[in-house]
């Protein structure tokens with residue numbers, strides 16, 4: 100094959116050396132001197148030969164290709180027939196003669212076979228005359244109806260048309276008679292009689308021997324491109340003889356479409372909402388030429404009398420039925436929701452079902468807004484299950500912020516917003532494959548805060564009932580009475596006086612059991628934290644622990660709590676509260692920045708910075724003096740920590756408890772930051788091991804000095820749980836405050 104580009108000059112190309120040698124002519128050359136090659140077909144040659152070899156035997160010239168059994172044919176085609184490579188028309192002839200025979204016996208079957216035969220590709224070349232003499236079978240099919248039957252059908256249907264249908268009918272028929280070639284669209288919700296109207300129009304036209312192509316309905320489901328292609332094709336075909344038809348919509352043919360956009364939309368595989376909308380017929384250029392009619396009477400609801408009056412009591416119901424799908428579903432399904440929301444029967448007898456979760460979310464959000472009261476958000480704690488992937492970068496690939504955006508079917512969203520008195524449905528046994536889904540409808544009666552981790556503690560001289568009750572009353576005065584209190588079974592909680600106080604304040608008293616330690620889990624965790632702080636602060640003189648309790652509590656409330664993602668103080672008061680030592684860090688940093696000699700002033704601080712927890716514990720002693728000052732200073736000056744590549748940092752090792760002794764620091768390093776990722780993750784390098792990633796919360800800047808060095812194999816647990824936003828204090832110390840479901 101010789102290819103010729105537009106830019107190439109044909110005569111010059113023909114002069115090119117070697118142009119007359121092709122693979123095909125090479126095959127001749129091969130056959131001239133290779134007897135084996137002569138036994139092979141042209142297609143088989145590449146199996147045994149590569150082309151750069153000199154050809155030997157085979158056909159040596161074109162005339163040889165036309166020779167079959169020593170007979171020379173006048174064309175390649177004839178030679179091919181003689182080789183048996185092409186079929187001839189014998190089978191067609193044979194079929195036709197057979198059809199002739201059949202025709203005598205069973206004309207209907209023959210007619211069908213005949214049409215199939217004539218439509219078969221290839222037959223056109225064999226019997227061009229035959230085809231031109233015949234009509235298009237589609238046209239014949241379209242005309243293959245009983246006119247009288249159509250007439251009577253038309254009469255019957257026409258008499259039943261309602262006023263809206265009648266109006267459309269008149270328009271369409273008139274424009275057809277006037278050969279205006281309009282494009283109509285009948286818009287109507289389900290059961291408004293669209294199909295009934297089409298049938299009437301079709302019966303009318305067929306009764307007048309006109310051709311109607313009734314194509315399947317559901318125009319809104321078809322993409323606009325299908326109609327645009329039809330428009331162009333009709334303009335081309337009909338404009339061939341009448342050029343003025345090229346400028347007419349659908350080439351001047353009348354086209355009637357109809358459907359319900361609320362029910363059907365085009366299906367775009369993997370398409371987004373915008374893609375679907377963009378492919379609708381009403382976005383097409385054609386739409387502006389169309390005339391749109393609307394049917395508004397549901398024929399399922401209404402009954403028309405002969406005088407075309409509608410039964411009056413069904414007016415409202417008709418309106419209601421049609422309004423469904425107009426964006427008013429919640430209003431229509433739950434009328435007077437705000438006044439009737441407490442009526443169980445009202446809630447029981449209605450529900451909105453949607454086929455898409457997105458729609459359910461929209462409806463829920465709408466109804467949620469209608470319900471008064473404060474909303475409480477319960478956030479999920481998303482975390483990658485490490486066993487499911489070996490990827491090193493999994494925390495960067497799937498940061499928690501990203502996981503939180505995912506919405507899976509049959510799982511609640513990351514932020515579950517609830518309100519008191521909200522009706523909810525508890526779904527169980529959800530197994531879509533088996534069609535299983537049991538739902539129990541519930542109403543939220545209260546929402547609780549388990550999360551602030553606020554701790555109230557007091558050193559009591561004795562733990563008898565009187566002292567405990569006094570303490571409780573002081574708490575009630577500050578925070579209000581709780582709904583319930585959980586305590587252990589100590590005698591100071593289980594006595595008459597305590598019971599009386601509980602009764603007076605309307606508090607339910609619940610006892611935890613030794614067999615279910617989880618009941619007091621939160622309290623135990625908080626107590627442990629407090630004890631640890633106290634152990635560090637009291638030094639050798641353990642008797643002074645009650646003096647240090649206030650400071651320990653302050654430290655506890657201002658310490659970062661992984662489960663809540665901030666400090667209890669911030670959670671309760673909405674702003675940060677810092678310990679004095681943190682301001683000293685800032686002061687040190689400021690000294691360094693201001694170019695003072697940092698060596699002398701810094702030496703003392705380095706020890707403190709490298710052992711932050713211990714320094715904090717020392718600082719608690721000074722806390723009373725610094726309290727007021729630090730808060731003011733902090734709120735105005737504290738900045739976020741920013742880590743850059745190359746920074747030297749210390750890592751807080753929360754897991755490894757290999758440093759025994761209370762004065763040992765749980766910070767180790769220093770490490771160097773090699774990468775900084777979005778969402779606060781940093782990659783650290785270490786001298787004797789691979790680089791690893793940790794959450795920025797776990798590192799702090801290193802300013803110098805000695806720190807116990809440790810390789811860090813435990814570097815993966817860098818994600819923090821994200822939890823709810825809450826605003827009420829919760830008390831711990833043997834009791835849990837202020838919440839518990841009765």
Ligand SMILES: Nc1ncnc2c1ncn2[C@@H]1O[C@H](COP(=O)(O)OP(=O)(O)OP(=O)(O)O)[C@@H](O)[C@H]1O
Nearest residue numbers: 259260261288289290291292293294295296398399
């Ligand atoms: N004018 C009429 N008189 C009597 N019955 C009618 C009339 N119009 C429609 N109907 C009847 O109402 C029912 C619904 O009509 P039809 O199927 O034409 O509605 P549709 O709009 O095409 O519905 P869908 O969009 O759901 O397909 C049918 O049983 C039809 O025979």
